[in-house]
Amino acid sequence: MIRIIATIRTTTGRENVVIDSLTTKIHNENIPIQSLFHPEELRGYIFIEGGPEEIETTVKSVPHVRGFINKDVPMSQLERFLIAEKSEVKFNVGDVVEIIGSPFKGERAKISRVDETKGEITVEFLEAAIPIPVTISVNSVRMYEKKKE
Numbered sequence: 001m002i003r004i005i006a007t008i009r010t011t012t013g014r015e016n017v018v019i020d021s022l023t024t025k026i027h028n029e030n031i032p033i034q035s036l037f038h039p040e041e042l043r044g045y046i047f048i049e050g051g052p053e054e055i056e057t058t059v060k061s062v063p064h065v066r067g068f069i070n071k072d073v074p075m076s077q078l079e080r081f082l083i084a085e086k087s088e089v090k091f092n093v094g095d096v097v098e099i100i101g102s103p104f105k106g107e108r109a110k111i112s113r114v115d116e117t118k119g120e121i122t123v124e125f126l127e128a129a130i131p132i133p134v135t136i137s138v139n140s141v142r143m144y145e146k147k148k149e
Contacts, residue, residue: 003034004072005049012044014064019046021062031058039081047073091121091138094147099123101140108144109134 010018015038026033033050044066048055052070059065091097091114099107109123112133119138124131 001051003050004052004055004070005047005075005078006052006055006071007069007073008046008048008059009066009068010044010046011064011066015044015046018062018064021064022046022048022058025058025062029057033058037078037081039078041081047078089138089143091141091143092147095143096126096145096147097121097123097141098144099136099140100142102136104134104136109141 008018019036019038022033022036025031031050031054033048033054035047035049037047037049038045039047048058048068050058055068056070059068091111093111093114095111097109097111099105099109104125107125107127109125111121112124113122113135115121115135120135121138121141122133122135123141124133
């Protein structure tokens with residue numbers, strides 16, 4: 001069976017909605033698609049891996065899909081999006097972070113304690129009526145605003 005990595009064009013800013021719709025369709029209809037991938041740097045594009053016919057079936061009539069390029073994209077062109085660059089973000093007490101993982105996803109919180117050895121921070125949510133400290137992994141947050149010095 002021939003497998004390719006094709007490019008799907010989407011409405012800009014709707015890439016995650018399209019991925020959710022495609023994932024649901026793939027699972028519900030048992031379509032043999034191997035992977036879906038949306039690099040944050042490439043707005044309006046999603047990559048899909050599978051057979052050419054399966055890809056065509058998958059993208060048909062999905063909202064916000066503006067078309068697809070049924071041409072194999074070499075893995076060498078995608079590697080730069082797949083290999084994570086290691087960048088250390090230093091968190092300090094007083095910094096404001098946005099939660100990107102856990103049940104608190106989307107919330108903003110102020111750091112009250114940093115435990116570098118465990119890779120954890122203790123935060124208090126900005127929107128909470130009563131500040132309750134919650135300890136979470138530094139991998140579950142992204143910097144929103146550095147503390148004003």
